[in-house]
Every structure is written in C-alpha cells, then in structure tokens.
Amino acid sequence: MKIKHIVHKKxxxxxxxxxxxxxxxxxxxxxxxxxxxxxxxxxxxxxxxxGGYGDETQPTGIVSAAELKKYDxxxxxxxxxxxxxxxxxxxxxxxxxxxxxDALKKHHAHATFFVVGHYLESxxxxxxxxxxxxxxxxxxxxxxxxxxxxxxxxxxxxxxxxVAALFQQITGEKLTMYYRPPQGKYSVENLKMAKELGxxxxxxxxxxxxxxxxxxxxxxEAFQKLIGRxxxxxxxxxxxxxxxxxxxxDELLTKWEEMGYTFMPLSxxxx
Numbered sequence: 001m002k003i004k005h006i007v008h009k010k011x012x013x014x015x016x017x018x019x020x021x022x023x024x025x026x027x028x029x030x031x032x033x034x035x036x037x038x039x040x041x042x043x044x045x046x047x048x049x050x051g052g053y054g055d056e057t058q059p060t061g062i063v064s065a066a067e068l069k070k071y072d073x074x075x076x077x078x079x080x081x082x083x084x085x086x087x088x089x090x091x092x093x094x095x096x097x098x099x100x101x102d103a104l105k106k107h108h109a110h111a112t113f114f115v116v117g118h119y120l121e122s123x124x125x126x127x128x129x130x131x132x133x134x135x136x137x138x139x140x141x142x143x144x145x146x147x148x149x150x151x152x153x154x155x156x157x158x159x160x161x162x163v164a165a166l167f168q169q170i171t172g173e174k175l176t177m178y179y180r181p182p183q184g185k186y187s188v189e190n191l192k193m194a195k196e197l198g199x200x201x202x203x204x205x206x207x208x209x210x211x212x213x214x215x216x217x218x219x220x221e222a223f224q225k226l227i228g229r230x231x232x233x234x235x236x237x238x239x240x241x242x243x244x245x246x247x248x249x250d251e252l253l254t255k256w257e258e259m260g261y262t263f264m265p266l267s268x269x270x271x
Contacts, residue, residue: 046148048075048184048203058231059205068203071191076205077233077269082261084230085269086111087202088240089140089180093123094213096246101129103249109263111135112202113240114180117142117163124170131171136265138178139163139199148187156193178202178266200270204237206230211239219248227255235266 050059061068061075068074077083088100090113104111113130115137120127130137141147142162150156164175179199181190186201194201208225210217217225222244226236238245253263 046186048186050205056231058233071201072195073191073201074235074269075203076235079232082232083264084256084261085235085266086263087204087235088113088238090115090119090240091144092118092241093126094241096243097126097240099246100240100249101133103253105133106250107253109253110265112138112178112266114138114140116140116144117166120163120166120170127170131173136176136178137167138176138180140180141182144182146183146185147181147190148185151189153193157197160197202235202266204235206234207237210242210245216242216244219244222248226252230256
C-alpha cells in the first residue's frame with residue numbers, strides 16, 4: 001500500500017508540473033504577443049489609425065512612414081513644409097461633388113478623388129470634369145470590399161483592373177496608379193499586391209467623421225477638427241458625399257491658406 005501511495009503521489013506531481021508549464025507557456029506567449037513592435041503590426045490585418053494631434057504637429061500612424069514606404073505606401077509628407085494634399089473618397093454621388101469641385105477650382109487646388117465602380121457607373125460626367133480640371137482619379141476598388149480579407153492575387157487584381165478599365169472607357173485616359181484601401185483596412189499582403197500591380201497606396205494623416213448622411217457634422221464641428229488638427233505634410237481625407245464638406249470647403253481652404261498652407265497633388269510626395 002505504501003508503494004502504491006508513493007507512485008500515486010509521483011503521478012500527481014508530474015501532472016502538476018506539466019499543467020504549470022502549460023499555463024506558464026501561455027502567459028509568456030501572451031506577453032510576447034503584447035510587446036510586438038509597432039513596425040511588425042503591418043504583418044497582420046489592420047485598420048488604419050492615428051494619434052498625437054495638436055499645435056500643427058504631425059500625428060503618428062500605427063505604422064511609421066518609413067515602414068510604409070517599403071511598400072510604396074504613404075500617409076503624410078514632409079514635416080518641414082506647410083503643404084496639404086487634398087484627397088476625397090467618392091463612393092456615390094448625391095449632389096455634393098460639384099460644389100467641392102467649384103471650391104477647388106476657385107483656389108487652384110488639385111485633389112485626388114478615389115473612386116469605386118458605382119461612382120464611375122453613375123456619375124461619368126463628374127469624373128470627366130475631375131480630369132478636365134486637372135485632378136487625379138485614383139482606385140478605391142470596384143466593390144469597396146474589405147481588401148485585407150482578399151489573399152488571392154487574381155481577385156485583388158480584378159477589383160483594381162475593373163475600376164481602371166471603366167475609367168479609361170469613360171475618359172479615354174489611363175487611371176492614375178494610386179490606391180486607397182476601403183475603410184483603411186489593409187494587410188501587408190495587400191500592400192505587396194498593390195505594389196506588384198504598380199500602385200502607390202495612400203492612407204491619410206487627417207480625417208473626421210463626415211460620411212454619415214443622416215448625421216452630418218456642423219460647420220463648427222468640422223472647423224474645430226479640420227483647422228485644429230491641420231499640420232505640415234497633411235494628407236487630408238474628406239468624403240465627396242458630405243454636404244458639410246460641400247458647404248464649407250471654400251471657406252476651409254481660405255482659412256488654411258491664411259495659416260500659410262499651400263495645396264499640392266500627391267505626385268509631389270511620390271516624385
């Protein structure tokens with residue numbers, strides 16, 4: 001009986017040892033996961049995000065500008081230059097693109113419009129006007145999908161190529177090889193595929209919640225964010241569907257100019 005008792009005790013000790021090792025390993029794995037450097041986060045699916053606004057200081061991104069540049073991707077420009085890069089995401093047309101184009105023309109400001117397939121199908125005349133007035137038109141994918149979930153190159157290419165083909169059919173010109181991931185959702189594989197296709201990817205360093213049609217920001221709310229957060233080298237993301245943007249853009253551009261800013265196309269960053 002004594003021998004059986006000793007054996008039973010040893011078995012329990014061995015089991016306790018392996019159980020403790022299992023939980024220690026899990027704990028170490030958790031710690032390791034939590035301290036992954038920011039630059040490594042790009043290896044997984046992410047939603048683009050920013051932090052650190054204030055006093056015309058450039059914000060930080062969840063990935064550094066240097067890391068993004070490896071994939072021909074950008075989110076802001078030179079911190080020493082009071083330059084603003086205006087970009088608009090165009091998912092559909094609701095009457096606000098024309099006043100936006102009017103304001104840009106008045107200020108001799110060239111912007112980039114990232115369009116989806118639906119916009120090309122439903123508003124070809126406005127797309128032609130964008131081109132005629134010297135703006136770039138970039139690729140926002142045909143169906144505005146979460147591209148971070150697409151790992152197949154053929155599927156990725158089709159989303160991009162269908163936009164480029166329809167744009168050329170409408171305008172007779174080739175699409176500018178600029179890409180913006182819908183909703184800012186991306187993965188390193190997306191960036192690699194975009195680069196392989198010849199695209200440069202553009203995120204942003206300044207944006208605000210302007211896309212809800214039934215909850216548009218007031219002029220005061222818009223100015224508080226867009227003027228209070230502006231900074232040198234800003235890539236500004238606005239939505240062409242926003243009534244507020246259509247109403248305030250002329251005055252907004254004037255205020256930015258009074259602060260000493262000028263407007264440049266995205267090609268100023270890439271070239």
